[in-house]
Amino acid sequence: MYASINDYDALDGILKKFSTNNLNEKLQTFQYNENWWLAQESFQVLSEVGIKKIENNTNLFKSLSDHALYDEVLSTLSSRVNFDKPNKIPIEWSMVGLQAASVSGDIDQINKWLFVSDSCGKAQDIETLINYRFAQALKALFGGDTEKFNEQVNDLYKIIGQSLVPSISSSFSRNSTLMSQLHSIYDVSMISGSRVNDEINQTYEHILRDRLSNVDQGFDSQWKILSMHRVANMALQERMIDWIFQQDV
Structure with a gap:
């Protein structure tokens, strides 16, 4: 019996009929395939019919x-x-x-x-702790609690600063991730700190442009930073709406 690897239903059916450890082990090898969609299909099937x-x-x-x-x-x-x-x-x-x-x-x-x-x-590790504290900062930001937001951001600066280690081969990837998170946090703080009734000034725009040109040029890094810029602008728009509403009242 054969099934196209691109046919999810057929692949799923085979696993359900022949769900042996050996077959699961073979399917797990697809997770390391250079074709991401192929790897993703293996994750999808294993998540539904696998043992673990x-x-x-x-x-x-x-x-x-x-x-x-x-x-x-x-x-x-x-x-x-x-x-x-x-x-x-x-x-x-x-x-x-x-x-x-x-x-x-x-x-x-x-x-x-x-x-x-x-x-x-x-949280059990630094990266998880950073994500958790950053989410708390965003909650404060969207809630209009500027003081709480700034407290969380300052704590994040300390956590990340203390977590960076001398750049050696074993720590380069970790440092790169931490620096990307640091850039994102700083950008969110800067964008959200602009005046509610004004656009981000030219200095801010210049910094944001330089940020994208000076960090990892890979799609994932660029996309994550731009995504956080979008989130900061969403929070800023919320504040603008509140400000306009208060003016009307």
Whole structure:
């Protein structure tokens, strides 16, 4: 029996009929294929019929997130968790959901996944802690609590600064990720700090342009920074609407 690797239904059917460890192991090898869509299909099938469902689903969510498919992360997560029992949701899933919610700029999703994260337990590593604190900062920003937002941002600067280590081969990737997060946080703070009744001035625009030219030119890094610019502008627009409403009153 054969099935096209691009035919999800056929591949899924074969796994359900012949769900042996050996077949699962063979399918797992597709996760490392250079063709991302092929790897993604293996994540998808394993997440539904594999033995290690939590681990396989985590790989699926992270893969979607790594490729900036944040809306799909949130929709897939929502279809597989019970929000009535948030403490039963794996902490790895809650952190992926929280990161996707932050980049989406959807305050309802941010609040939802902050609640889930608080129910699951504390962050276990620096990157997770940064994502959690950044989500808290965005919650304060969208809520108009500038003081709380600035406190969270200053704490993030300290956390990231203390986490950077001398650049050696083993730490280069980690430092690069931390620096990208630092850039995003600074940009969000700068954009949101512009006056409500005015556009970002030329100095800000110049800094933002330089930022994109001086960081990793890969699609993922550029996309994440631009996504955070969008979120900051969304928060700024919320404040502008509130300001206009207050003027009318």
